[in-house]
Amino acid sequence: MNALDTEVKDGVDRETVEAVKSLSGKYKYGWNTEIEMDFAPKGLSEDIVRLISAKNQEPEWMTEWRLEAFRRWQQMDEPDWSMVNYPRVDYQEQFYYARPKSMETKPKSLDEVDPKLLETYKKLGIPLKEQMILAGVEGAEEADENRKVAVDAVFDSVSVGTTFQKELKKAGVIFCSISEAIREHPELVRKYLGSVVPASDNFFATLNSAVFSDGSFVYVPPGVRCPMELSTYFRINAENTGQFERTLIICDKEAYVSYLEGCTAPMRDTVQLHAAVVEIVALDDAEVKYSTVQNWYPGDENGKGGIYNFVTKRADCRGDRSKVMWTQVETGSAVTWKYPSCILRGDDSQGEFYSIAITNNFQQADTGTKMVHLGKRTKSRIVSKGISAGQAQNTYRGLVSMHPKAKNSRNYTQCDSLLIGDRCGAHTVPYIEVRNNSSRVEHEATTSKVDDDQLFYCRSRGMDEEEAVALVVNGFCKEVLQALPMEFAMEAQQLVAISLEGSVG
Amino acid sequence: MALPQPKADATAARTAALRMPEGAKWATAAREEALSRVNAMGLPGRRDEYWKWTRPESLVAPDAPEAAVFDAGEAPIFGEIDSVKLVFVDGVFDPAQSDDPSLGGVEIERLGDAAAADIHWAKDLFGVLEARGQSPVPRTLAALNTAFAAEGVVIRATGKAEKPVALVYHHGAAASDAMVHHCIRVESGAALSVLESGPGASRFSKVMEVEVADGGRFDHIRVQGRDHERRTMTHVFARLGAESVFKSFTLTMNGVLTRNECVIEFTGDEGVAHVAGASVGDGDFHHDDTVFITHDALDCESRQVFKNVLRNGATGVFQGKILVKAGAQKTDGYQISQALLLDDDSQFLAKPELEIYADDVACSHGSTTGAIDETALFYLRSRGVPKAAAEDLLVLSFLAEAIEEIDDQGIAAEILSRLEAWLARRR
Numbered sequence: 001m002n003a004l005d006t007e008v009k010d011g012v013d014r015e016t017v018e019a020v021k022s023l024s025g026k027y028k029y030g031w032n033t034e035i036e037m038d039f040a041p042k043g044l045s046e047d048i049v050r051l052i053s054a055k056n057q058e059p060e061w062m063t064e065w066r067l068e069a070f071r072r073w074q075q076m077d078e079p080d081w082s083m084v085n086y087p088r089v090d091y092q093e094q095f096y097y098a099r100p101k102s103m104e105t106k107p108k109s110l111d112e113v114d115p116k117l118l119e120t121y122k123k124l125g126i127p128l129k130e131q132m133i134l135a136g137v138e139g140a141e142e143a144d145e146n147r148k149v150a151v152d153a154v155f156d157s158v159s160v161g162t163t164f165q166k167e168l169k170k171a172g173v174i175f176c177s178i179s180e181a182i183r184e185h186p187e188l189v190r191k192y193l194g195s196v197v198p199a200s201d202n203f204f205a206t207l208n209s210a211v212f213s214d215g216s217f218v219y220v221p222p223g224v225r226c227p228m229e230l231s232t233y234f235r236i237n238a239e240n241t242g243q244f245e246r247t248l249i250i251c252d253k254e255a256y257v258s259y260l261e262g263c264t265a266p267m268r269d270t271v272q273l274h275a276a277v278v279e280i281v282a283l284d285d286a287e288v289k290y291s292t293v294q295n296w297y298p299g300d301e302n303g304k305g306g307i308y309n310f311v312t313k314r315a316d317c318r319g320d321r322s323k324v325m326w327t328q329v330e331t332g333s334a335v336t337w338k339y340p341s342c343i344l345r346g347d348d349s350q351g352e353f354y355s356i357a358i359t360n361n362f363q364q365a366d367t368g369t370k371m372v373h374l375g376k377r378t379k380s381r382i383v384s385k386g387i388s389a390g391q392a393q394n395t396y397r398g399l400v401s402m403h404p405k406a407k408n409s410r411n412y413t414q415c416d417s418l419l420i421g422d423r424c425g426a427h428t429v430p431y432i433e434v435r436n437n438s439s440r441v442e443h444e445a446t447t448s449k450v451d452d453d454q455l456f457y458c459r460s461r462g463m464d465e466e467e468a469v470a471l472v473v474n475g476f477c478k479e480v481l482q483a484l485p486m487e488f489a490m491e492a493q494q495l496v497a498i499s500l501e502g503s504v505g
Numbered sequence: 506m507a508l509p510q511p512k513a514d515a516t517a518a519r520t521a522a523l524r525m526p527e528g529a530k531w532a533t534a535a536r537e538e539a540l541s542r543v544n545a546m547g548l549p550g551r552r553d554e555y556w557k558w559t560r561p562e563s564l565v566a567p568d569a570p571e572a573a574v575f576d577a578g579e580a581p582i583f584g585e586i587d588s589v590k591l592v593f594v595d596g597v598f599d600p601a602q603s604d605d606p607s608l609g610g611v612e613i614e615r616l617g618d619a620a621a622a623d624i625h626w627a628k629d630l631f632g633v634l635e636a637r638g639q640s641p642v643p644r645t646l647a648a649l650n651t652a653f654a655a656e657g658v659v660i661r662a663t664g665k666a667e668k669p670v671a672l673v674y675h676h677g678a679a680a681s682d683a684m685v686h687h688c689i690r691v692e693s694g695a696a697l698s699v700l701e702s703g704p705g706a707s708r709f710s711k712v713m714e715v716e717v718a719d720g721g722r723f724d725h726i727r728v729q730g731r732d733h734e735r736r737t738m739t740h741v742f743a744r745l746g747a748e749s750v751f752k753s754f755t756l757t758m759n760g761v762l763t764r765n766e767c768v769i770e771f772t773g774d775e776g777v778a779h780v781a782g783a784s785v786g787d788g789d790f791h792h793d794d795t796v797f798i799t800h801d802a803l804d805c806e807s808r809q810v811f812k813n814v815l816r817n818g819a820t821g822v823f824q825g826k827i828l829v830k831a832g833a834q835k836t837d838g839y840q841i842s843q844a845l846l847l848d849d850d851s852q853f854l855a856k857p858e859l860e861i862y863a864d865d866v867a868c869s870h871g872s873t874t875g876a877i878d879e880t881a882l883f884y885l886r887s888r889g890v891p892k893a894a895a896e897d898l899l900v901l902s903f904l905a906e907a908i909e910e911i912d913d914q915g916i917a918a919e920i921l922s923r924l925e926a927w928l929a930r931r932r
Contacts, residue, residue, distance in 0.1 A: 081554065083860075404849070419864035422831065432855040433558075434874040437846030443857070443872040 027297055030267030033120045033237050037156070038104065040097035042240075046070060049210050052097050052157075056179040056213070059186060069199040069209035076203045082366035083395040083427055086335050089273055089308065096211045098156040098238040107161065117160050120235065121153050124264060148228040149260070150175055154245060156238050157213035164228065171227050173257075174219040178246050181217035188219055192250055196279035196316040196343070204275040204310040204337070208244045212277065215245035220255040220286075229258050234276075236265035236296070236307070242273035249279070251286035253319065258289040263332070265297040268305050271334060272297075275310045284319030284346065289327070296332035301390075303362025306334025313340035317349035320375070324350070330357040330365060339397065341370035344378035344406070351380040359392035359424070368398035368415075368429075373406035373439070384415040388424040395427040402439045409439040416445060512547035515565055519548055519649070522567040526655035528620035535632035539651035542636065546643035555642045558822045558854040559764055559793040564646060564708070564738050569682035572707035572734035572761070581673070582702050582728050582923060586915065588671035589613070595676065595706045596656055596683025602673075610664030611697065616657035616686055627659045630688045634714040634742035638768040638797075647740040647766070650712040654686035661690045662697035662721075669724075674703035676735065681706035687713045691721035693746070699723075700916075704730025704737070704760070711739045719746040719773055725753040726916055728923070729763060736762040747773025747802070754911050756920050757784035757792055758927050764793040771798075771805040771833075781810040781910035783920075785927055786819035786851075793822035794842075800828065800866075804835040812907045813844040814900055815851035816931070826858040829866050838868035845903050846876055847896075897928045 040051050049070045053063040078088065102114035150164035152175065159177030168175050174185060182189050199209040216232040236243045251257050265272065274296060282288050290313075299306025309332075315324040326340040342351030353369040371380035380400065388394040396415045417426035434441050508516070520543060525536050549561040563570050591613070592602035598615055606613040619627045632651040638644055660670060674685075683706035691697050695718075705711065717723045729737060737760060745751050757763050769778050784792045798807045813821035823842035844853030857870040877899050885895035901924060911917040 407849075417861070419861065422834075422864045424864070425860070425862045427861065428857075428859040428870070430855075430857060430872075432857075432872055432874065433852070434844070434846070434854070435852040437849050437851060437876040440875040441873065443855075443870075445859070445870050 027267055029124060029264035029295065030297060031123075032266035033116060035114070035116050035237070036101040037238050038099045038101055039095050039238070039241075042095055043092040044094070044096060044211065048096050052211055052213055055097060055099070056182065058179070058182055061190065062182055065194070065199065066210050069206050070211075072200050073203070073206040073210055076206060078203050082337055082397065083393060083429075084335050084337060084364040084366050086308065086364070089271070093240065094273055095238065095241040096244070097213055098241045099158045100155060103158050103160065113161050117155060120155070120237075121160070121233065124233065124235065150228055150230050152177060152216045152230075152232045154214050154216075154232060154234045156236060156241055156243060159214045159216075167227070172221040172224050173226050174217065175230050176217055178212070178215045178217045178248060181248070185217070185219070188250065189217070189248065192279070192281055193248055196281060196314050197277050197312050202312060205277050205312040208246060208275050208277045208312070212244045212246035215247045215276070217247070218249040218257060218259065220251045220257045222253040222255060224255045226255070226257040229260060231260035231262065234261070234263040236272055236274065239268060240270060240272070242275065245276045247276070247278040249288060249290070250281045251283065251288045253283045254285040256287045259291070261290070261292045262295065264295050265307055267297050267300070271299075271306055271308055273308050273310070276312070278311070278313040278340075280315035280324055282315060282317050282319055282322035282324055282349075285321045286319055287323045288315065289325045290315070290340070292328040294328065294330045294332050294336070298332050298363050299334040299361065301361045303334070306363075307332065309333035309336045309338060311338040313338065314343065315341065315351070316343045316345060317351060318345050320346040320348055322346050322349045325352040325354070326369065327354045328356070330355065330367060333365070334363060336365040336367050338367045339369055341372070342380065343372045343374065344380065345374045347375040348377045349375055350378065353380075353382045353384070355384045356387070357385070357394055358387045359389070359394045361390040361392060363392045365393070366395040366397055368396045370399040371401070371411060372399070373402045373409045373411070376405070376407045376409070378406055378409045380411045382411070382413040382415070386415070386417040386426055388417065388419050388426045389421055391423045393425045393427070395429060397429040399431040399433070400441055400443070401433040402435055402441060404435045407436055407438045411439070411441045413443040414445065508547040512550050515550065516544060516548045518567050519565060520544075523653040525653060526617070526620070528617075529623050529625070531625070531628045532620035532631065535628075536652045539632050539635070539648045542639060542648040543645055543652060546639065546645045546648065548645050548649070555795075555824070559762070559791060563736055563762060564764070569680055569706070569708035570736065571680045572676070572736070573679060574676050575704070575730070575733045582919060583671055583700050583916070585919075586669065586671070586700070588669045588700060590671045590673060591658060592673045592675060593656065593683075593685060593705070595678055595681035596674070596685050596709065598656055608670070609667045610662060610695065611666045611670070612661045612663070613670065614659045616659055616688070617655060619659040619688075626661065626690065627688045630690060630714050630716055631686075634716065634744055635712060635740070637744070637770065638740070638742045642797075644740060644766060644768070646710060646738050647712050647742070650684050650686055650710050650740070654684035654710070654712065656684070657686040657688070659688045660697065661692065662695040663692045665696045666698065669698035669700050671700040671702070674701070674705035674709065674730075676704045676706055676730070676733070679707060682708045684710045686711075689713065689715045689723070691715070691717045691723050693718040694720045696722040697724070699725050701725070701727040702730075704733045704735040707735055709735060709737045711737075713739075713741045715741065715743040715751070717743065717745050717749040717751055720748045721746065722750040723752070724912065726911065726913075727753070727755040728920070729755065729757045729760060733760050735760050737764070739765045741767045743767075743769045743778070745769065745771050745773065745776040745778060748775045749773065749777070751776070751778040752910065752912065753780050754907070755782040756923065757782065757786075758923070759786060759790050760792075761789055762791045764795065766795045767797070769798045769807070771800050771802045771807070774803040774805065776802065776805045778806070779808040779810075779910050781808075781907045783812050783904045783907040783924070784821065785814045785924065786816070786821065787931055788817040788819060790815070790819040791822070792820070793824070795824040797826045798828065798838070799830065800833040800836045800838065801830045802833060805833070806837040807839070808910075809840040809842075810907045810910055811842045812904050813853060814847065814904065815844060815853065816847035818850040820851070821853045823855040823857065823872070825856070825870070826860065827868055827870075829861045829863050829868065831862040833863050834865040836863065836866040836868065838866065840870035841906070842872045843903070844874045845900065846874065897925070900928060901925070
């Protein structure tokens with residue numbers, strides 16, 4: 001029985017229920033690609049770490065960095081403070097490196113890539129061709145000529161290819177896989193890798209530091225507005241294989257970049273591990289937009305299988321007036337443990353976090369953000385919507401910290417949750433620390449805070465209260481979704497129907 | 506699971522310094538069970554998440570830190586209110602200063618007397634609610650109190666009490682370490698009001714277990730001693746029956762360290778619980794309100810209103826949680842925690858939590874922190890109100906939402922006048 005067949009309470013918008021249902025329906029990306037793979041031996045040891053490093057042809061300093069992280073990881077305990085319950089992962093039962101055989105020598109151009117791999121991405125709606133790509137959007141061919149998206153496609157442990165590299169190079173933007181960056185741009189990688197999320201940061205980040213295989217690297221030089229959207233598409237294919245991607249984005253002074261991330265995996269009965277680290281550095285006046293549609297396999301309706309998504313994402317707004325915006329739509333994964341954060345170090349820097357997390361069946365999500373205000377006049381805004389159905393648990397966990405020196409700073413947080421059915425749970429765990437009095441911090445989790453003027457306007461046009469609220473709230477929700485780039489339009493549109501009626505704090 | 510060594514050591518050191526009071530079989534059994542809880546959970550330490558923002562060391566140390574006895578030379582609070590006054594000096598009952606404990610509709614006994622009786626109704630309460638309150642987070646200091654507190658009162662209201670019971674806690678010796686444990690049962694349809702005041706001791710631990718039966722009503726007003734170096738640790742454990750009403754208000758004025766924990770459980774439908782607090786702190790002041798409300802019945806209403814006014818490096822902490830269990834439909838939960846920081850050195854740390862497993866509920870929380878509103882201040886000054894008076898006015902209006910939780914207008918007026926005096930003294 002579909003868990004969503006449960007009686008829905010009055011006041012919960014039918015459309016919302018339908019939207020959640022359609023999202024949680026058949027997992028579209030659950031097929032798997034039959035392809036010959038090279039695996040590293042099962043389990044985790046110093047030898048495996050060395051092997052991964054060797055496979056990526058890394059310099060000595062990188063190998064050492066990994067080994068140090070691995071030694072530290074062995075001393076650490078898996079965290080258990082989040083509101084998720086899952087059988088512990090046996091880290092020795094996983095493969096830490098899986099590469100399609102055909103990728104043994106990296107193809108020089110996309111034309112040389114194994115057609116099977118190209119086919120995989122095409123099927124996912126991510127054709128790796130240098131053409132204008134708007135995944136899933138109808139009429140894309142006629143769309144604006146200038147709207148291009150460069151894609152870095154990661155298949156299990158390796159990057160298959162990166163499109164538009166030449167054109168980006170012309171603009172001075174470096175966009176390649178992290179393994180390539182370690183070889184080609186060691187000075188940048190050495191300077192920034194681990195500077196936002198230190199190798200010792202937390203259990204999963206440390207594990208990632210030891211065994212990360214591939215991911216994307218972006219460097220946008222001073223004053224450059226990246227000419228196209230950059231995106232990475234992560235695909236887990238092999239069984240019992242963990243994916244440990246590492247992404248590093250450096251946005252230099254006065255530069256701008258918008259980065260998208262998508263991810264899917266085949267349906268399998270056994271759980272799979274995904275422990276990624278994303279580091280963003282924004283220097284003076286830089287702006288980074290980071291958008292995610294997380295659609296890992298969530299497990300079946302009985303809670304069997306699925307991806308364990310243990311991710312550390314953090315942005316360091318190092319420069320004055322820098323700005324980082326995280327937008328996430330979380331619909332997949334059996335267990336999510338993810339807190340994209342901003343360290344607002346530079347004066348007048350800004351951090352934003354917009355999140356929609358949807359859990360159904362036996363999914364569990366513990367997600368939120370941290371906004372650490374260190375610089376003067378820093379601003380942050382958090383808007384989080386959690387929707388829980390079936391027997392799922394959805395937790396918002398966040399931290400807003402105003403340090404004594406962060407004078408005249410501002411935070412606004414709003415988190416709303418919606419429960420569909422009476423067997424799921426929605427939780428809010430915000431931490432608020434204010435250590436100076438010129439800053440203002442507001443946290444609320446109510447549905448009543450709809451703008452009175454807008455309500456009055458709607459009512460004066462003859463709408464009844466409920467209609468007016470629905471309209472205003474839907475408009476507000478759309479505003480959040482519109483923070484997503486066009487490429488996610490299709491998936492986002494399905495979510496637009498969500499209203500907050502009948503929701504709770 | 507075995508405790509980490511430092512925790513086990515700290516716990517052993519603390520319990521070694523204490524002696525379990527004598528009592529009847531049931532009381533001793535309850536105390537011994539409490540002690541085994543203490544040993545199993547260990548006393549709080551710095552690394553405990555539940556003590557993230559409040560350092561428990563001075564509450565846990567075997568010896569109580571000294572606190573100078575403070576005499577404001579002003580009339581005691583609630584002095585004008587007709588009540589049955591029971592006085593404790595450093596946690597020891599003083600019959601000479603106390604009223605005759607006879608009150609229509611109410612039975613009042615000392616804990617020692619009740620615990621000595623072979624058969625007593627308090628058996629179903631003493632240590633029972635405290636034990637229930639130990640999950641999901643340990644409150645070991647409360648268990649320690651159950652195990653070792655020799656003093657306290659046992660009150661049973663069988664009808665509507667004619668007047669309130671006033672518990673007055675005097676501080677005598679500079680380094681006194683007091684533990685007081687009260688058990689209160691409000692029978693079906695009965696009503697009782699309890700007033701508490703005074704610093705208690707240089708280190709004061711107090712547990713109050715309250716059971717309000719169906720249709721009963723319990724009012725609790727507490728004023729924690731002011732301008733004092735005291736350290737206070739209090740717990741209120743309440744279990745509420747159907748259609749019962751529980752209202753608690755606390756005013757805290759200074760004190761080096763105060764941690765007030767309140768654990769409430771709704772077991773019957775349509776219960777009402779309001780917990781409110783106003784705390785004003787200046788300088789070396791650390792105030793912590795930790796509240797945990799469990800909704801396990803239909804159609805209950807809970808309200809938490811906490812306001813902090815902080816200056817000169819004072820710290821305010823709020824940890825509030827509403828847990829709505831599956832099936833507790835039609836729950837109405839409200840929680841607000843706000844701080845007014847009068848200068849740049851003060852801080853407010855808050856964790857307003859919701860954990861909800863029922864879909865037809867309305868739960869909300871809000872938390873704001875900031876300075877006095879400049880626009881409001883400007884407005885008042887433009888009307889000719891001097892700056893200091895305008896600030897006081899804004900502070901009092903900020904605290905008003907919490908004070909409005911007091912139903913008795915006489916008491917509310919008294920609380921307000923104490924706050925005005927506090928503000929005036931701080932000029």
